[in-house]
Amino acid sequence: MSHPLKAAILIISTSVAQGVSKDSSEDILRSVFEGEEEAGRWTVSDVKVVSDDILEIQRQIREWTDHEASGINLIVTTGGTGFATADQTPEAISPLIHKHAPGLVHAMLATSLSVTPFAMMSRPVAGVRNKSVIITIPGSPKGAKENLQAVIKTVPHACIQVAGADSRSLHAGGVKRLEKDAGIISLGHSSHDNSTAHHRGHKHEAHAHEHAHGHGHGHGHGHGHGSLVRHTKQGENPMSNDPSLGPTRRHRASPYPMLDVEEALALVSKHTPAPTVITSKVDNELVGAVLAEDVTASENVPAFRASIVDGYAVVVPKDGNMRGVFPVTAVSHAAAGEVGELKEGEVARITTGAPLPPGATSVIMVEDTVLKTMTEDGREEKEIEILADGVREGENIREVGSDTKDGSIILQKGEQVSSVGGEIGLLAAVGTATVKTYKRPVVGVLSTGDEIVNHDRPGHLRLGEVRDTNRPTLITAARGWGYEVIDLGIASDKPGTLEETLRNGMRQADLLITTGGVSMGELDLLKPTIERALGGTIHFGRVNMKPGKPTTFATVPVKNNDGERVSKVIFSLPGNPASALVTFHLFVLPSLQAMSGVSPVGLTKIPVSLLHEFKLDPGRPEYHRALVSVGSDGSLWATSTGGQRSSRVGSLKGANALLCMPKGVEPLQKGTKVEALLMSNVRLVL
Structure with missing residues (x-):
């Protein structure tokens, strides 16, 4: 192709058209058109949004197809292909099609059916109108991506033919040339084609050789992939294992790039949903x-002039001289009744917080007075002597609104x-x-693995069984930071069971934490389930850190109770207990805080000095569990909690900090300054 083919995307959704919800399919479809494998073949020239209305849909399709100047080669509609009352896309598109393309429909359905039987509930349509190819795909980002990827390599051939290319020259070289031009490796040809067989075998050997060296095994043999068809280059389509292919075809190396902690935290910040106001x-x-x-005061505090001491309300004369004996004419308590207006030469007994009698201009402390006479019944003062001179108006008085002003x-x-x-x-x-x-997010915590049993199950463990320490530990940590937590129990290593447990968790919680199942074993199903069953996006699957390298962060699109499409966050943490707790504090907590409106997010970082020598890991930066204490002189010192093996949950016993240790060969000496992330209070060492 001398020029890229032009594609147009039509988003069919009433809620998106009305601005009630946000579309998430456009970016997914663009990523397919603009991916490395398709680079140079396509350009997305137009994107439009219409409601679930037949006339609106047809009006836009005609605008693209019935005017030759538009030059649109491929129209992809997304949404409205199901059985809902509002789903009318097939009914709108079918009457417009001049040539139907059942093969494209079959390819899209076959691809989706390999993922879920519910794909049979989709009603796609494909065909040609004038010089444009039209395909209809589901509205869900996952379904949209699957359907477009199913046909993206072959559709250019149809577009070129529809545009008027000569079929004879286009098909010169046969199907094999077409497949080669499209970047498709097919295993359906005769095995006697030695050149093709040799090329394919060499590719797999090289692929296996790369895996062997990537793992550092040093073995010379390759890992054959049998009849596995690869439509993308190595590392181009970083997706998790497909469990349906069996254990022999699982990845020998992680398809996810190794990110630095700062890069991973940036992705957490970018993809964590914004907080909700309640x-x-x-x-x-x-x-x-x-x-x-902002919160605004709706009234004055105090709402009246009040005394701030126990004493006597007075009317201050001009010269400020209050020395002398005065009659006590009234009593003003905190729960005051009606008190008459005070005149110069009279005093009223008053308690702290009580309103001043009308006319009073100052309060004399009881300590500045002497009792002179009592009433006949001996219960009240009759006269007092005031010993104060130089008294000014407003002394010992809390004025209206002096604490808080209305507004x-x-x-x-x-x-x-x-x-x-x-x-x-x-x-x-x-x-x-x-x-x-x-709104503070609700957290769901889930452990995975057939080998995991509840920590309080009576009896001895059978061979291979492991008590669940991660779930109660993470529940405690999340609640300790003030979040409501739902215990989702233990899910077995079965794709269907895990998918249903995750779906159930997303119905109840805003953020899910899972542990285990994120490494490279054939039973590590979390990443495949998130990507392939839930239609989620894994933003990172490996982090360059110790412990916690296989930490995974993903978002899954779901509909809330209002029918709006929102994202739910899933953190899949390693199964080793220390790794799980370290990565909770490092990655999960900032996400929870961001969803809660807390700023800044993350653990408080402070400089500390090492109390003894610390060994470093030569390959990865380490988050060393430590106890930070403050000396009598105010200096901060850190000491290790002992063995730092990721499976050793005891390394977090007593720990109140994670030391940010660089990778290195030589140990850090006593007194070296490092940064510490505080997980709890610092203790004083006397």
């Missing part, structure tokens, strides 16, 4: 919540309500009953 009651459940808007901002957006009580007290003082806050 209305919350002002009570003890508000602790830990982040305010989503002033008392708490700002982004402030977090602490357990100290100050924020709750301030809100209560001005009578605030509800505030806007960011």
Whole structure:
């Protein structure tokens, strides 16, 4: 092709057209058209959004196909191919098609059916109108990607023919040339074609050789892939194992690039959903919540002029001289009744917080007075002597609004309500009953693996069984940071069981944490289930760190109760206990905090000095579990919790910090300054 073919995308969704929800298919389809394998073949020249309306759909299709100047070679519609009442795409497209293309329909359905039987519920249509090829694909990002990838390599041939190319010259060289031009390796040809067989065998040997060296085994033999058909270059399509292919065809090396921790954290930040605003009651459940808007006082505090001491309300004369004996004419308590206006030369007994009597201009502390006489019944003061001179108006008085003025901002957006009580007290003082806050995400915690048993199961372990330490540990950690947690139990290493457990978890929780099943074994099914069954996107699957290298972060598109498409977050953490807890604090916690509106996110980082020599890992940066304490002089020191093996959960016993240790051959000496991430309070060493 001398020029790229032009593609147009038509998003068919009433909710997207009305701006109620956001489309997520366009980016997926663009990634297929603009991927490395298709680079130079396609350009996406137009994208339009229409409602689930037959006339709107047909109007846009005609605009693209009935005007030769548009030059659109391929039209891909996404959405409206199911059985829902509003799904009318096939009914809109079919009458417009001049030549139907059942082969394209069959290819799309066959691809989707290999993933799930429910693909038979899709009603795709494909064909030609004038000089444009039209295919209809599902609205889900996963289904859309699968269907487009199923035909993307062969559709250019149809587009070129439809545009008027000479068929004789186009087919010169036979099917094998067409497949080669399309980048397809087919194993359906006769085995006597030695050149093709030799090329294919050499490719697999090279592929196996690369795997062997990648693992550092040093073996000379290759790992044959039998009849596996690869449509992309090595490393171009980083997707997890396909469990249906069997254990012999699982990856020998991870298809996911190794990211630095900073790169992984950036992806967590980018793909964590924005916080949701809710209305919350002002009570003890508000602790830990982040305010989503400024809070304004709706009344003055105090609402009246009040005494700040126990003593006597007085009317100060111009000269400020209050020495002398004065009659006590009234008593003003905190729960005051009616008190008459005070005149100069009279005093009224008053308690702390009580309103001043009308006319009073100052308060004399009881310590500045002497009792002179009592009433006849001996219960009240009759006269007191004041010993104060130079008294000024306004002394010992809390004026109206002096603490908080009506209309002033008392708490700002982004402030977090602490357990100290100050924020709750301030809100209560001005009578605030509800505030806007960011919803704190609900966390679901799941362990995976047939070998995992509940930690409290009685009896001895059978060979191969492991007690579940990760689930109770992670539940405790998440709750300790103030999040509601749902215990999702243990899922077995069966694709269907795992998929259903994950779907159930996403119905209940905003963020899922799973442990185990993220390495390279044939039973490690989390990544395949997230990608292939749930239609999720794995943003990273390996991190250059110790412990926690196979940590996985993914998002899955789902519909909420309002029918809007949203993302649910899944963190698949390693199965080793220490790895799980370290990666929870390093990756999961910042995501939870971002969804809660907390800023900045992540553990507090402080500089500390090493109390003894620390060995380094030569290959990866390490997050060393340690105890940070403060000396009597205020200096911070870190000591190791002992053996750091990733399976040793005891390495986190007593730990309050993760030391950020670089990779290296030589150990770090005592006194070296390193950065520490604080997981809990620092202790004082006397």
